[in-house]
Amino acid sequence: MRLLYHLGRYYILISKVFARPERSGMYYRQIMRELELQGINSIGIVVIISIFVGAVITIQTDYNIESPLLPRYLIGVGVRDMLLLEFSSTMVALILAGKVGSSIASELGTMRITEQIDALEIMGVNSASFLILPKIISTMFFFPLLTILSLIVGMSGGYVVALITDVSSPQEFVYGLQYVFYPYYFTYALKKMIVFAFIITTISAYHGYYAEGSSLEVGKSSTRAVVHSSIVMLMFNLILTKLILR
Amino acid sequence: MIEVNNISKSFGDRLVLDDISIVFEKGKTNLIIGKSGSGKTVLLKSIVGLHEVDEGSILFDDRDFTSMSFKQKKQVRKEFGMLFQGAALFDSFTVEENVRFPLDMFTQMSYEEKIDRTDFCLQRVDMSNVNKLFPAELSGGMRKRVGIARAIALNPRYLFCDEPNSGLDPQTAIRIDKLIQEITTEFNITTIVNTHDMNSVMEIGDKVVFIYEGIKCWEGTRDDILSAENQYLNDFVFATNLAKTVKLIQNDKGAKD
Numbered sequence: 341m342r343l344l345y346h347l348g349r350y351y352i353l354i355s356k357v358f359a360r361p362e363r364s365g366m367y368y369r370q371i372m373r374e375l376e377l378q379g380i381n382s383i384g385i386v387v388i389i390s391i392f393v394g395a396v397i398t399i400q401t402d403y404n405i406e407s408p409l410l411p412r413y414l415i416g417v418g419v420r421d422m423l424l425l426e427f428s429s430t431m432v433a434l435i436l437a438g439k440v441g442s443s444i445a446s447e448l449g450t451m452r453i454t455e456q457i458d459a460l461e462i463m464g465v466n467s468a469s470f471l472i473l474p475k476i477i478s479t480m481f482f483f484p485l486l487t488i489l490s491l492i493v494g495m496s497g498g499y500v501v502a503l504i505t506d507v508s509s510p511q512e513f514v515y516g517l518q519y520v521f522y523p524y525y526f527t528y529a530l531k532k533m534i535v536f537a538f539i540i541t542t543i544s545a546y547h548g549y550y551a552e553g554s555s556l557e558v559g560k561s562s563t564r565a566v567v568h569s570s571i572v573m574l575m576f577n578l579i580l581t582k583l584i585l586r
Numbered sequence: 587m588i589e590v591n592n593i594s595k596s597f598g599d600r601l602v603l604d605d606i607s608i609v610f611e612k613g614k615t616n617l618i619i620g621k622s623g624s625g626k627t628v629l630l631k632s633i634v635g636l637h638e639v640d641e642g643s644i645l646f647d648d649r650d651f652t653s654m655s656f657k658q659k660k661q662v663r664k665e666f667g668m669l670f671q672g673a674a675l676f677d678s679f680t681v682e683e684n685v686r687f688p689l690d691m692f693t694q695m696s697y698e699e700k701i702d703r704t705d706f707c708l709q710r711v712d713m714s715n716v717n718k719l720f721p722a723e724l725s726g727g728m729r730k731r732v733g734i735a736r737a738i739a740l741n742p743r744y745l746f747c748d749e750p751n752s753g754l755d756p757q758t759a760i761r762i763d764k765l766i767q768e769i770t771t772e773f774n775i776t777t778i779v780n781t782h783d784m785n786s787v788m789e790i791g792d793k794v795v796f797i798y799e800g801i802k803c804w805e806g807t808r809d810d811i812l813s814a815e816n817q818y819l820n821d822f823v824f825a826t827n828l829a830k831t832v833k834l835i836q837n838d839k840g841a842k843d
Contacts, residue, residue, distance in 0.1 A: 363691050373678070450677075459674040462634055462746075463688055464663035 350546050356468035357476070357542075370474035378440045378475060378541075379482030383489065385439060386432055390423075390490040393431070394497030397422050402507040412508040416516020419498040421525065425585075428490035429529040430577050433536035436483065437569045441544035444475055445565035448548025449558035457549070472545045476538060483537035484530045491529075528584050535580060536573050543569040587612045588633065588744060588776050593642030595625075595632055602628045604800045605642070613774045615767050615790045619781060620797035621822055629797060630748055630780045634666060635659055646744065664692055667737030667775075669747040669766075673729035675721040681708070681732050682717035688740045707735040711765060727758035731765065738769060745770065745777040751786055763789045784823060787811065796822065812836060 361367050401418035448471060451457050460467035495517055502513035544565035551561040588610040595603040602625045610616040620626045631637045633644055635651060644651045646662055654662065675684045685707050689700045708714055711731040721729055730750060737745060747766055751759035767790040770777040779786065787794055791808035796819045804816045811823060812833070824833050 366690055454672055454677075455670045455674040456676055458631075458636055459668065459670060459676075461636065462663055462666050462668045463691065464660040464666075465691055 346546075349550065350542070353468055353472075353546055353549060354542060356466060357472045357545075359466055359469050361469060361473065362465065367470070367474055370470070371477050374474045374478035375482055378443070378479050379486070382436060382439055382482075382486060385435060386486045386490050387493050389435060390428065390432070390494040391497035391500075393427055394419060394423065394494030395501045397427075397494075398498035398501045398507055398513075399505075411512075413512045413516035413519055415502070415508045416498070416513040417519050418516075419495060419513075420517045420521070423491050423494040424525045424529050428487045428494060429532040429536065430573075432486060432490045433483070433533060433540065433573055434570055436486070436536075437540045437544075437573060438566050440479065441540050441565045441569045442562045444541060444544040445548035445551075445562040446558055448472075448545055449551035449561045450555075452549065452551045453554065453558060468549065472542070472549070475545060476541045479537040479541045480534055484533045487529055487533045531584060532577065532580050535576055539573050539576060540569045543572060587647055588778065589643075589645040590629075590633060591643045591645070593629075593632060593639045593644065595628055595637060595639050602800050603632065603639075606797075606800075606802045607642075608795050608802060608805065610776055610778050611793060612776045613771060614792035615770050615777045615779060616793045616795070617779050617781060617787055617791040618795050618797060619784075619787055619822070621782060624797045625800040626780050626782075626797045627748060630746060630778065633778065634668065634746055635663065664740065665743040667740070667742035667745045669730065669733045669737050669745070669750055671749040671752055673721070673726075673733035675729055675732055675736070677721055679720075680717065681713070681719050681721070681724070684721070684732060685736045685739055688736065692740060703739060704735075707739050708732070710738070710769070711735045726753050727755075727762065730754070730762050734762075734765060734769065738773070741773065743775055745775050747777070747779040747781075749780055749782075751781060751783045756785065759783065759785060760789060766790060782822075784826075784829060787823075798822075 397419045398415055401415045401422075405414055405418075448457070451471070457467045457471070460470060499510060499513055502508045503510050508516075547561040547565040547568070548558075551558050590606060590608045590610070593603055593606050594601065606629065618626045618629060628637060632639050639652060643653070646665070649662065651659065651662060675681075676687065679687065682701075682704055685704045686700050689695055689703055693700070695703065704717075705714070708717065711734050713728065713731050713735060716724065716728065716732075721732070724732065745766070750762050750766060754762065763786050766777060766779060769775070779790070781787070788808055788811075791811070794804075794806060794808060794811055795802060796804040796816070798818045804814060804819045806814065811819070814820065814823075824830050
């Protein structure tokens with residue numbers, strides 16, 4: 341029953357979010373602000389994590405293909421496919437669920453308990469749409485760009501490891517990155533990330549928007565936002581993989 | 587004028603407002619008083635539509651707010667100005683952006699006109715030269731004044747103030763009270779102030795409604811309040827030693843006369 345209650349309330353919130361905006365100019369300004377807050381400010385963490393993960397995958401792939409029968413360029417292939425298929429979309433999205441999800445939930449939760457959302461409602465502003473729609477648009481636009489960035493940086497991390505260690509020669513590594521490349525993997529990763537962006541933003545916004553009580557409650561709603569959006573995201577990862585990747 | 591007719595409101599099994607009827611007059615500062623938890627904030631939030639009432643009706647100048655569609659309510663709400671307990675300024679906006687927000691959202695004014703109107707509202711509450719500051723950089727009293735400036739930006743017909751003096755020193759509180767009263771008479775609006783501050787009652791209470799455990803227990807003017815014979819009201823009004831002393835002096839004076 342509790343799940344149905346939350347699903348119903350989530351649906352009501354989403355239908356309010358996608359109502360016709362009152363003043364598109366104001367929304368444009370909000371979108372620009374959110375692009376900076378949720379997107380540009382996440383570049384650092386995505387770069388740092390991707391470069392190390394790319395480097396580690398390179399070393400681990402090398403460790404697993406020690407057989408002299410297997411060509412060394414397979415390390416590049418492995419790094420590319422692992423980043424493309426799972427890390428740069430799903431794992432980066434999980435990291436963003438922690439960073440962006442908690443930020444959205446705590447921002448909206450604070451606005452709720454300090455009556456800023458009530459102030460918008462009293463003025464006759466659709467608070468759900470004004471506050472949440474720009475976040476959805478900016479994350480659905482920017483998160484796929486972060487996936488691309490993660491791919492580039494992750495592969496660069498692998499390349500650097502290939503360059504400074506004897507795991508593989510840089511030429512073999514680059515050859516592996518290009519070997520039997522399916523462009524469809526790339527669109528698969530981007531499609532997944534767009535869906536994950538929607539899930540992270542809306543679930544986190546839901547928890548923040550309906551926060552009530554004290555600042556302690558805002559903290560709890562922020563934690564719930566990260567946990568719930570991560571779980572739902574992983575469920576959709578399975579569904580999307582089954583549906584898209586054939 | 588705002589008419590509240592027989593409204594009731596419950597949260598689960600708990601009846602918070604019980605059959606309340608009040609008329610709030612235009613051009614007057616109407617005060618809702620009562621101790622914490624008496625239901626006065628729920629009453630105010632029900633009037634502005636943040637809570638749906640279970641029974642009864644609320645009329646804004648003969649327009650039945652309770653039976654309106656969501657769209658119609660939104661139109662009426664554009665005539666509201668509200669000052670919240672903590673001012674509820676938008677943290678990510680500067681003072682100027684906060685006051686300009688309703689103008690940006692609902693008017694077709696040019697940028698220059700909006701700036702002029704914003705400056706006028708800020709000057710009206712004695713808050714010039716803080717346009718570029720953020721709410722976090724202001725004191726509690728300053729935030730309240732900016733909140734009033736934002737509330738009057740669209741020339742509202744109705745002004746609602748929820749605990750405007752909470753957390754303020756007595757002098758700043760009186761300043762806020764005076765400001766609310768001046769704006770009410772100057773713009774001829776219907777103002778409802780929710781408070782438990784007896785200083786406010788004696789300063790600006792053109793009409794005072796006392797709520798006790800969700801029931802309207804008493805109504806009158808600030809001049810009537812000291813001589814009222816309602817036990818619950820007297821317990822509330824004369825709760826402090828200062829008020830008790832005033833009452834004793836008044837009784838002595840009455841006896842001598």
